[in-house]
Amino acid sequence: xxxxxxxxxxxxxxxxxxxxxxxxxxxxxxxxxxxxxxxxxxxxxxxxxxxxxxxxxxxxxxxxxxxxxxxxxxxxxxxxxxxxxxxxxxxxxxxxxxxxxxxxxxxxxxxxxxxxxxxxxxxxxxxxxxxxxxxxxxxxxxxxxxxxxxxxxxxxxxxxxxxxxxxxxxxxxxxxxxxxxxxxxxxxxxxxxxxxxxxxxxxxxxxxxxxxxxxxxxxxxxxxxxx
Amino acid sequence: xxxxxxxxxxxxxxxxxxxxxxxxxxxxxxxxxxxxxxxxxxxxxxxxxxxxxxxxxxxxxxxxxxxxxxxxxxxxxxxxxxxxxxxxxxxxxxxxxxxxxxxxxxxxxxxxxxxxxxxxxxxxxxxxxxxxxxxxxxxxxxxxxxxxxxxxxxxxxxxxxxxxxxxxxxxxxxxxxxxxxxxxxxxxxxxxxxxxxxxxxxxxxxxxxxxxxxxxxxxxxxxxxxxxxxxxxxxxxxxxxxxxxxxxxxxxxxxxxxxxxxxxxxxxxxxxxxxxxxxxxxxxxxxxxxxxxxxxxxxxxxxxxxxxxxxxxxxxxxxxxxxxxxxxxxxxxxxxxxxxxxxxxxxxxxxxxxxxxxxxxxxxxxxxxxxxxxxxxxxxxxxxxx
Numbered sequence: 001x002x003x004x005x006x007x008x009x010x011x012x013x014x015x016x017x018x019x020x021x022x023x024x025x026x027x028x029x030x031x032x033x034x035x036x037x038x039x040x041x042x043x044x045x046x047x048x049x050x051x052x053x054x055x056x057x058x059x060x061x062x063x064x065x066x067x068x069x070x071x072x073x074x075x076x077x078x079x080x081x082x083x084x085x086x087x088x089x090x091x092x093x094x095x096x097x098x099x100x101x102x103x104x105x106x107x108x109x110x111x112x113x114x115x116x117x118x119x120x121x122x123x124x125x126x127x128x129x130x131x132x133x134x135x136x137x138x139x140x141x142x143x144x145x146x147x148x149x150x151x152x153x154x155x156x157x158x159x160x161x162x163x164x165x166x167x168x169x170x171x172x173x174x175x176x177x178x179x180x181x182x183x184x185x186x187x188x189x190x191x192x193x194x195x196x197x198x199x200x201x202x203x204x205x206x207x208x209x210x211x212x213x214x215x216x217x218x219x220x221x222x223x224x225x226x227x
Numbered sequence: 228x229x230x231x232x233x234x235x236x237x238x239x240x241x242x243x244x245x246x247x248x249x250x251x252x253x254x255x256x257x258x259x260x261x262x263x264x265x266x267x268x269x270x271x272x273x274x275x276x277x278x279x280x281x282x283x284x285x286x287x288x289x290x291x292x293x294x295x296x297x298x299x300x301x302x303x304x305x306x307x308x309x310x311x312x313x314x315x316x317x318x319x320x321x322x323x324x325x326x327x328x329x330x331x332x333x334x335x336x337x338x339x340x341x342x343x344x345x346x347x348x349x350x351x352x353x354x355x356x357x358x359x360x361x362x363x364x365x366x367x368x369x370x371x372x373x374x375x376x377x378x379x380x381x382x383x384x385x386x387x388x389x390x391x392x393x394x395x396x397x398x399x400x401x402x403x404x405x406x407x408x409x410x411x412x413x414x415x416x417x418x419x420x421x422x423x424x425x426x427x428x429x430x431x432x433x434x435x436x437x438x439x440x441x442x443x444x445x446x447x448x449x450x451x452x453x454x455x456x457x458x459x460x461x462x463x464x465x466x467x468x469x470x471x472x473x474x475x476x477x478x479x480x481x482x483x484x485x486x487x488x489x490x491x492x493x494x495x496x497x498x499x500x501x502x503x504x505x506x507x508x509x510x511x512x513x514x515x516x517x518x519x520x521x522x523x524x525x526x527x528x529x530x531x532x533x534x535x536x537x538x539x540x541x542x543x544x545x546x547x548x549x550x551x552x553x554x555x556x557x558x559x560x561x562x563x564x565x566x567x568x569x570x571x572x573x574x575x576x577x578x579x580x581x582x583x584x585x586x587x588x589x590x591x592x593x594x595x596x597x598x599x600x601x602x603x604x605x606x607x608x609x610x611x612x613x
Contacts, residue, residue, distance in 0.1 A: 100454070109420075124523075125523070127525060
């Protein structure tokens with residue numbers, strides 16, 4: 001079956017894509033929506049422009065759309081992008097990397113129902129600690145680009161997350177009661193390499209501390225390099 | 228009557244005590260459990276049942292079963308909508324329906340149930356709807372009718388099919404009469420889509436908007452319930468019946484978030500729904516539930532003990548009846564399982580619950596005790612030819 005994958009370039013959408021490929025789904029395109037506001041309900045905001053490089057690394061065509069990010073409007077924009085994927089790539093289904101957000105999942109489901117598409121949501125409601133461990137175990141290499149959580153140290157900004165880091169993040173998550181997979185927006189991630197990437201991303205940047213509990217890794221240079 | 232030297236008694240009390248090699252005395256007059264202990268047989272005239280190779284557990288309750296669907300086994304049904312469309316056709320042949328209804332009852336009597344809540348399809352006639360019932364059953368006489376009706380329940384299979392006006396009329400009348408209402412809801416993605424399209428709300432949001440989320444409402448299926456609807460269910464103390472085989476066989480798109488239901492302390496039960504989905508042996512449903520949840524969540528968060536809690540404590544609470552535990556003074560409704568078949572071996576106090584959930588088969592059920600009377604359904608039941 002031909003599927004498109006909703007793709008934000010973070011660990012969740014990349015891992016969902018990874019699992020979809022492992023399950024034998026034929027991924028024919030990526031759909032990325034860039035919200036114009038930071039607090040979009042549906043879409044990932046930081047680093048979204050770098051998905052164009054990731055799409056090249058994956059050797060997959062990408063439908064890249066800009067959306068206002070206003071609740072309700074962004075659903076219509078997603079609807080239009082899905083319609084384009086049906087027309088251009090004959091997709092029969094959508095891969096969704098939603099973890100726990102029913103707002104995201106159900107909005108995609110309603111669009112899928114409208115067009116008679118299947119959906120594949122392999123990460124839905126998984127145990128969050130095991131999930132974040134599996135992402136790293138299965139070779140998804142990512143950096144943390146933004147932190148917005150009390151208790152998550154700034155030292156993780158810009159760093160490629162290892163299994164050891166994951167265990168440390170889980171300990172912080174237990175102590176300070178945040179979601180270790182960052183489902184609540186505690187942190188944002190950018191995937192720099194994955195088993196299905198033909199090339200990997202080389203990233204350079206600097207840490208920008210915004211407040212006591214929030215900071216950003218400002219990416220100053222990014223390029224595709226051979227693996 | 229004394230169940231002597233029971234190999235195990237699964238009490239399902241607050242501490243989930245499992246007793247080994249104890250006697251259980253039943254008072255046949257009060258129809259209750261009189262005493263549990265050692266060497267209870269004092270009078271030579273007392274009726275004694277040797278249970279040294281048996282597990283005694285609270286009587287099995289089925290809070291959601293459609294007996295008429297036994298007839299649907301004549302057909303190949305390939306979708307949820309087709310199932311209910313076929314069901315509507317069946318209504319027209321009452322005689323045939325009744326024959327299958329009796330056959331269905333005699334089949335389920337062999338499966339250890341002491342209480343069932345059959346909900347039949349008469350959704351466009353209020354009077355018939357109100358006459359669907361909950362009955363205690365057991366023993367050979369069930370060929371004709373349940374032994375005793377203990378309550379009534381209004382069941383609605385599809386709000387979208389009957390329309391909002393009739394649905395509102397039904398539930399308002401039921402609430403006025405203090406009758407329980409059971410509703411198949413949020414079962415398919417298409418149903419949720421249609422609710423959004425027609426009413427601008429998800430199904431549970433819709434029920435809340437017409438004041439139909441109440442304590443005596445049983446929500447069945449809920450495969451597509453959202454996280455915010457789940458909170459509404461919890462806040463309104465509604466009850467939920469899971470139907471795992473039905474959800475999977477009819478490709479409804481998964482099961483509801485059961486771990487989150489447990490976290491919200493929502494009363495959960497387990498039903499068998501359509502005869503086209505299963506045997507309908509409740510332990511097979513238990514196994515289906517456990518397998519599905521572990522596959523879906525990639526975790527061992529749901530345990531065999533929790534599943535047992537759902538079918539004993541949960542199912543009795545769903546129907547608002549006593550029982551679900553084996554403690555002194557409780558109604559004497561029991562299911563008695565023979566361990567002589569090798570399929571449950573090896574058993575110990577430690578693994579008995581897990582083994583029952585995972586490995587039980589209908590032939591393990593040897594007796595039921597219904598309101599203090601002992602029945603041996605497997606010996607007496609198959610008088611009627613299938």
